[in-house]
Amino acid sequence: xxxxxxxxxxxxxxxxxxxxxxxxxxxxxxxxxxxxxxxxxxxxxxxxxxxxxxxxxxxxxxxxxxxxxxxxxxxxxxxxxxxxxxxxxxxxxxxxxxxxxxxxxxxxxxxx
Amino acid sequence: xxxxxxxxxxxxxxxxxxxxxxxxxxxxxxxxxxxxxxxxxxxxxxxxxxxxxxxxxxxxxxxxxxxxxxxxxxxxxxxxxxxxxxxxxxxxxxxxxxxxxxxxxxxxxxxxx
Numbered sequence: 001x002x003x004x005x006x007x008x009x010x011x012x013x014x015x016x017x018x019x020x021x022x023x024x025x026x027x028x029x030x031x032x033x034x035x036x037x038x039x040x041x042x043x044x045x046x047x048x049x050x051x052x053x054x055x056x057x058x059x060x061x062x063x064x065x066x067x068x069x070x071x072x073x074x075x076x077x078x079x080x081x082x083x084x085x086x087x088x089x090x091x092x093x094x095x096x097x098x099x100x101x102x103x104x105x106x107x108x109x110x111x112x
Numbered sequence: 113x114x115x116x117x118x119x120x121x122x123x124x125x126x127x128x129x130x131x132x133x134x135x136x137x138x139x140x141x142x143x144x145x146x147x148x149x150x151x152x153x154x155x156x157x158x159x160x161x162x163x164x165x166x167x168x169x170x171x172x173x174x175x176x177x178x179x180x181x182x183x184x185x186x187x188x189x190x191x192x193x194x195x196x197x198x199x200x201x202x203x204x205x206x207x208x209x210x211x212x213x214x215x216x217x218x219x220x221x222x223x224x225x
Contacts, residue, residue, distance in 0.1 A: 004154075006154070036216075042219075043202055043216035043218045043219050044216045045216070046214070046215060090154075094210070098206065098210055099157040099170065100145075100157065101157070102154030102155050104152070105153075
């Protein structure tokens with residue numbers, strides 16, 4: 001079993017839809033949870049960061065962490081064609097361990 | 113402010129050769145991490161350096177090595193290249209050794225023929 005599981009998709013939605021992206025993990029030591037957006041042939045861009053459990057909202061984006069279920073989510077409201085990209089979840093135990101463990105990424109396409 | 117910069121952008125090598133990739137972190141950032149991203153996969157951690165010292169190493173063979181310079185820039189070296197080393201090599205910088213504030217560069221795309 002991989003430490004972080006993420007459905008690679010692809011996921012195709014119409015413009016304006018609510019998008020739900022999810023990851024599960026097995027390592028209970030993970031404390032830091034990130035979502036990155038990666039456009040084709042570019043480096044990942046940090047979208048959201050959450051420490052431990054709870055929700056965090058930033059504009060059209062909401063990140064949720066449920067440590068009891070080892071499950072994290074990213075919601076995108078009012079999706080736009082410019083949101084079309086690959087979304088990567090990443091996690092870390094933190095402390096002196098600064099390395100990130102990534103999921104495979106979910107490829108999202110928002111159709112006009 | 114400039115973001116993380118990496119050079120070269122693209123590189124084509126043949127099996128058995130050696131390659132050096134370079135990274136300049138965001139100004140003021142003292143930690144640099146290297147990741148390998150194979151097509152269709154998420155990035156995999158290779159190394160992390162902070163204040164010129166290695167602070168972490170992923171599950172990669174000894175053919176991979178890195179170093180950090182006094183100006184906090186970094187180099188990743190890969191010896192005896194294999195076809196499987198073809199990937200996007202990403203550099204990430206952060207102010208300190210922390211997981212939540214890693215900012216990635218555009219990457220170097222390495223193709224091994």
